[in-house]
Amino acid sequence: xxxxxxxxxxxxxxxxxxxxxxxxxxxxxxxxxxxxxxxxxxxxxxxxxxxxxxxxxxxxxxxxxxxxxxxxxxxxxxxxxxxxxxxxxxxxxxxxxxxxxxxxxxxxxxxxxxxxxxxxxxxxxxxxxxxxxxxxxxxxxxxxxxxxxxxxxxxxxxxxxxxxxxxxxxxxxxxxxxxxxxxxxxxxxxxxxxxxxxxxxxxxxxxxxxxxxxxxxxxxxxxxxxxxxxxxxxxxxxxxxxxxxxxxxxxxxxxxxxxxxxxxxxxxxxxxxxxxxxxxxxxxxxxxxxxxxxxxxxxxxxxxxxxxxxxxx
Ligand code: FO1
Numbered sequence: 571x572x573x574x575x576x577x578x579x580x581x582x583x584x585x586x587x588x589x590x591x592x593x594x595x596x597x598x599x600x601x602x603x604x605x606x607x608x609x610x611x612x613x614x615x616x617x618x619x620x621x622x623x624x625x626x627x628x629x630x631x632x633x634x635x636x637x638x639x640x641x642x643x644x645x646x647x648x649x650x651x652x653x654x655x656x657x658x659x660x661x662x663x664x665x666x667x668x669x670x671x672x673x674x675x676x677x678x679x680x681x682x683x684x685x686x687x688x689x690x691x692x693x694x695x696x697x698x699x700x701x702x703x704x705x706x707x708x709x710x711x712x713x714x715x716x717x718x719x720x721x722x723x724x725x726x727x728x729x730x731x732x733x734x735x736x737x738x739x740x741x742x743x744x745x746x747x748x749x750x751x752x753x754x755x756x757x758x759x760x761x762x763x764x765x766x767x768x769x770x771x772x773x774x775x776x777x778x779x780x781x782x783x784x785x786x787x788x789x790x791x792x793x794x795x796x797x798x799x800x801x802x803x804x805x806x807x808x809x810x811x812x813x814x815x816x817x818x819x820x821x822x823x824x825x826x827x828x829x830x831x832x833x834x835x836x837x838x839x840x841x842x843x844x845x846x847x848x849x850x851x852x853x854x855x856x857x858x859x860x861x862x863x864x865x866x867x868x869x870x871x872x873x874x875x876x877x878x879x880x881x882x883x
Contacts, residue, residue: 572875573756573788574599577769578617579634579803580795581762582624585695587867588760589625591875594694598752600779602764603680603699604707604737604772607720609657610648612667613674616720617769618684618697619666626691634803637662656725681746698752700773703743707768710734719768728805732812735767737775745778753782758878761792761831763802763859766822767809774830783830789881791833791874792826793859794819798839802860820846828852832881835859835874853881 572592574585576599588597602617616635623629623637630636640660648655659667666687673683679702688697707719711730722728737743753759764770774780783790796819801807807817815825819840823831828851836843837859847854855877861867 571596571598571752571756572758572760573752574760574762575764575770575773576600576617576621576762577602577764578605578620579624581617581764581769582621582629582634583861583867584760584762584793584870585621586624586864587861587869588871589695590864590868591871597695598748598756599695599697600700600746600749600752600773601697602769602772603701604705604740604768605719606706607657607718609655609659610653612659612664612671614657614659614667615670615680615684615699618687618699619663621697622666622688622691622693625693625695626688628691636660657720679747681748696748696752698749699746700749700779701743701776702746703739705737705739705743705772705776707772708736708738709768710736723805728808732809735771735809735812737772740772740775741777743776745776745782750778750782753779753786753788756786756788758875758882759783759786759788759790760874760878761790761826763793763795765804765806765809766795766815766825767806767813770826771813789832789878790830791835791878791881792823792831793835793870793874794822794837794840796822796840797837797859819843820850823847823852823854824850833874833877835870835877853877 605616620635630638680699709717709722710733712733810817819836820843823834831852833853838856841856844854857873
């Protein structure tokens with residue numbers, strides 16, 4: 571079984587590749603919930619939903635989040651009452667949030683509701699919320715504002731300078747059910763090419779998860795989300811400096827450190843970084859990590875599993 575630390579789109583693309591080379595029962599994704607927000611009284615879990623839609627084959631292919639064949643009738647009707655949503659919810663997407671919110675109100679934990687939703691989309695891989703406890707990624711800007719991650723990323727278009735990133739509630743959060751077991755029982759732990767600060771960082775900020783990663787006998791292999799000094803998508807290049815990390819393939823490996831990583835996969839464009847990463851005591855290989863299609867993602871997944879076996883040896 572492979573346990574994958576996962577954020578949103580980059581992780582979803584990678585998981586689609588892993589799903590092509592490993593049986594579904596061998597894949598467990600431990601997914602960031604720091605991006606979650608409440609709108610119109612509904613609980614929205616963007617990273618869990620992005621992964622569900624990608625693995626379920628219903629993601630909007632160019633937008634890379636949300637649903638294909640989506641309509642926005644509800645959003646249009648809400649505008650009558652002055653709701654000018656900076657975070658647009660489509661009609662199909664709303665059905666997921668309605669079900670999730672109703673079940674949470676019945677006292678059902680997010681981990682159980684997530685399994686119900688995955689099953690509804692025919693997703694057989696296990697998607698585990700990193701925690702069932704309330705956590706929220708907060709972005710502190712240099713002009714003194716404290717923004718929810720989605721306010722920063724979607725409403726402010728990641729324009730404000732970032733002073734600090736904090737996972738509100740993180741210190742008290744317990745790992746979700748099966749998360750620690752997955753990390754301890756895994757044959758390999760894979761760190762998806764997600765945002766090292768607000769996706770992977772928020773998962774690692776949960777004390778029980780960091781402890782399990784220090785304890786597990788499984789090799790930990792990550793994929794650099796930074797290619798040629800920048801990102802394929804998202805805003806990691808704007809957040810890494812706020813945590814003192816260099817915006818480079820080697821810089822992220824150094825940020826995670828040899829205490830976490832046994833292996834690191836960089837893009838072939840960053841092959842020159844391999845010796846620098848290996849000097850950290852982290853095995854490193856370069857390959858094509860631009861997952862434009864599932865074949866590249868599958869090949870990347872194989873490279874990670876091979877590197878994990880080398881590290882285990
Ligand atoms: N991203 C945007 O840039 N604009 C949006 O209006 C928006 C709405 C939205 C609704 C549901 C959802 O699950 C994701 C949504 N996203 C939107 C993407 C989100 O901000 C994250 O980038 C992705 O979920 C990847 O983590």
